[in-house]
């Protein structure tokens with residue numbers, strides 16, 4: 001059995017032309033492997049191709065060419081097994097208004113051929129906090145409750161992989177925390193999680209690995225730590241003890257930027273300049289240091305550097 005939850009090779013999707021619009025190459029040859037047991041982030045600007053990719057994984061959009069293996073099953077050769085291995089929580093709140101949460105879960109379990117003896121609607125309702133609403137019409141549920149129900153619906157067939165498409169877009173903090181607690185718990189139980197999010201801080205906190213997609217191509221795929229280590233620029237922020245002399249000259253490779261709060265930011269390329277060199281330059285400039293801290297690049301910096309030049 002493969003150690004990868006998902007293996008994608010040469011995946012292309014071209015949407016046919018319609019209403020006078022030319023054909024659209026939404027995915028231009030994606031190669032991607034997602035390790036089993038990981039929390040994997042799929043990031044990219046609007047229109048990058050994330051939903052297309054997720055919908056292909058979910059079996060909702062047909063690929064143009066390429067190979068997709070889900071939990072070791074080739075989508076074309078073993079469509080039933082590959083579909084059974086994955087559960088998708090979609091972005092849209094597409095629920096039948098006259099179905100109760102219990103109906104929704106039971107019907108979904110039926111669609112996936114889960115035998116009655118293996119259904120666990122009560123357990124799922126408890127997990128998503130909808131036990132009291134088990135028999136209420138979906139149209140009477142709040143937006144947050146519907147979203148939780150969609151999470152439950154994605155889990156009825158015990159998938160190995162859970163895909164969350166923008167699960168926290170526009171949700172309040174309480175629901176966001178509840179979602180993440182559940183996602184972490186499921187991951188600890190061995191489920192592989194794939195998520196798209198616009199909140200880079202969230203991806204930084206949640207994901208072990210991240211792929212950044214731009215214009216239908218993977219422009220970076222690495223561990224979150226390695227991705228954050230990619231940017232060479234580092235900043236040292238110094239709070240001076242005394243007034244700073246005007247017109248300071250810094251050695252090459254160190255740029256000084258005074259900040260409005262009275263601190264001084266020194267930007268330097270950490271592969272070329274050491275922190276010690278920066279501190280010495282500050283000292284030689286006659287600046288007495290009251291406090292000092294260094295600032296690492298965050299995911300937003302990495303994201304912008306990889307996507308803004310071609311946007």
Ligand SMILES: Nc1ncnc2c1ncn2[C@@H]1O[C@H](COP(=O)(O)OP(=O)(O)OP(=O)(O)O)[C@@H](O)[C@H]1O
Nearest residue numbers: 015024025026044045046047048049050051052053
């Ligand atoms: N059914 C479709 N027909 C034609 N073009 C489409 C269709 N669906 C998506 N596209 C186009 O394909 C490209 C990728 O869209 P996709 O929805 O996959 O991006 P995305 O990264 O999910 O964006 P967002 O974050 O805004 O949801 C876009 O240019 C979009 O306009």
